[in-house]
Amino acid sequence: MQVNETLNEGLKRGYNITVTAAELEAKVNEKLAEAQPEVEMKGFRKGKVPMALLKKQFGQKVMGEAMQESIDGAMNEHFEKSGDRPAMQPEVKMTNEDWKEGDDVEVSMSYEKLPEIPEVDLSKIELEKMVVKADDAAVEEALANLAETAQDFKARKKGSKAKDGDQVVIDFKGSVDGEEFEGGAAEDYPLVLGSNSFIPGFEEQLVGVKEGEEKSVVVNFPEEYQAEHLAGKEATFACTVKEVKEPVAAEVNDEMAKKFGAEDLEALKGQIAERLEAEYAGASRAVMKRNLLDALDKQVSFDLPPSLVDAEAKQIAHQLWHEENPDVQGHDHPEVEPTEEHKTLAERRVRLGLLLAELGQKADVQVTDAEMTQAIMNQARQYPGQERQFFEFVQQNQQMQQQMRAPIFEDKVVDHVVEQAKVTEKEISKDELQKAVEELEDE
Template sequence: MQVTETLNEGLKRGYAITITAAEIEAKVNEKLAEAQPEVEMKGFRKGKVPMALLKKQFGPRIMGEVMQESVDGAMSKHFEDSGDRPAMQPEVKMTNEDWKEGDDVNVEMSYEKLPEIPEVDLSTITLDKLVVKSDDAAVDEALGNLAETAQDFKDRKKGSKAKDGDQVVMDFVGKVDGEAFEGGSAEDYPLVLGSNSFIPGFEDQLVGVKEGEEKAVTVSFPDDYQAENLAGKEAVFDCTIKAVKEPKAGEINDEMAKKFGAEDLAALKTQIAERLEAEYAGAARAVMKRGLLDALDKAVSFDLPPSLVDAEAGQIAHQLWHEENPDVEGHDHPDVTPTDEHKTLAERRVRLGLLLAELGQKAEVEVTDAEMSQAVMNQARQYPGQERQFFEFVQQNPQMQQQLRAPLFEDKVVDFVFDQATVTEKEISKDELQKAVEALEDE
């Protein structure tokens, strides 16, 4: 076997690989000899089939296997000897397409190698760790928000007109073409105006009704309504208003606390304080991580594989296009051409991705099976009732496994770098933290 370099330009590499006919024939004969003792063929005892007959019967198939194994072996040996790591799957093609048995096999292989990553003295990186304490005001604000969600309704003064946000208690009968339809009637039904829980236009017509009033509400069912017998048809609902109630925030007391699973109000306040501090810590970590990535980006410079940059730029452009065109769910749309801005962002992402991968490898950072299982479980919760199918999908899909593993690995490497860097705690207010997070989103 001969390997000749044909291209060495930046990170691009090209090689011509020649596997001689003699090598191929020797490996074919070796495989046939290994198989001969187990081969049975009509007219011959087991293991006594002549080699010439074996070669005629099985030679072409084994020849294909040998050629593939030889090319794979040549590639593996090349990467082992050279130490190169391809950025993406190498391109391999056979150049003598008119090959016939007895000819050498000529193959061209090209790829972009991953660059050498320079060393970074992580102790020279300085970072601020933002710290926010959950004060009484923040806890009280969160309690107030909970009270709003635990709202009740109380009767309005007799004769009051219903407003948007009020609850109307009513009996109603729905009719199409003068005939009541199944599922279109109810008694003592509590409807919050503005909740959009009924057919579009229904609740709007009840704004201004009073207790004791009778109101005919005329609406049209949507064309795509789930009940085909009603889809697109006009209906009249005869409504009898039995009560008009205004919203009333829940009282902040032990009873409200129990509705949210706490023993009493004091326990609920403790839970809220802990949740707020966890939220603050998560937001502060995001700010600190951005500071770290900015510092690393400035600390290193090396050549980037063009194929990785182009692929990342294309992905960024495609993602942003869908964000700007949310109505287009599929990918049947015109090609999206990356801009210089997309390419600049792609270069940063590729550079930092390669650097973090190198740091993680040298620090022997690994994602454990338990961490991976937890990530799969978290993702599976997005598909209620289909958790098992999702687990099986992940098990059978290496690309999906990598998508789940990559952010776990990155976060563990980031935590490792945090430990090596010089970190100073800086106590700030909740509003200041909010501004810092908003600044991340604006960049």
């Protein structure tokens, strides 16, 4: 077997691989000899089929396997000896297309190798960690927002008309074709108008009603309604309006705190402070991560595989095009050509991606099964009722697993780098942190 270099330009490499006819013949005979003891054929005892007959019967199939194994073996041996790591799948092509049995096999292989990543002295990186405490004003603001969500209702002035968002307390009886149906009646039912908790069209017809008013509401049950005997049918509900109430924020007290699972108001305030500081810490980490990536980007410089940069630039351009054209859901649109700006951003992403991968490998950073499982479960919650199907889909899809593993790996490498860097804490206000986050989003 011969491997001859044909291209060595920057990160681009090219080789001609020749597998001789004698090597192929030996490989075929070896594979047939391995299989011979298990082969059964009419007229012969198991394991006693002559080699010549085996070759005639299975030789062509085994020859194909021998070719592939020989070429794969030559490639693997080359990568082991050279230390090259291809940036993308090598392009392999058979050059003697008129090949016939008895000829040597000639193959061309080309690829871009990953560059040598220079050493980075992580201890020289200086970072600032923004620290924000949850002050009383922030806690009170959050409490007020919770009070809005835990709204109560109080009676409107007698004679007031019900508005969207109001609560009407009603008695109702429903009938289809003049016959009342099971489950179609209730007394003192508190219905919030606009909550969409009743059949479509029901709540809208109660907007404008007054206390003491009787209202006939006519609606159509949906075609896919769970009760088949009512699906698609017109129903009439005789409603009596007993009260009209307007929404008011809940009082901030121990009772409200219990609605949110806290023992009392002070305990709820403590929980809010913890949640706020966790949010601040997450935002602070995002700012520090960007600053860290900027620092790393300035410290290193090395050749980048053009294929990776081009692929990343196309992906960036495609993603931004869809953000600017949200109405286009599919990919049936003109080809999006990357700009110089896209290419510059792609170069940064590829450079940092390769650097973080190298740092992670040297530090033996691993994504554990438990971390992957947690990530899959978190994403599965976006598909209520289909969590199991999503979980099974990810388990069977290597590409999806890699997409989910990559950000976890990156964050763990970032944590590793931060541990080695010089980090100083700076206490700032919530508004200052918000400004830093907005500047991050504008870049």
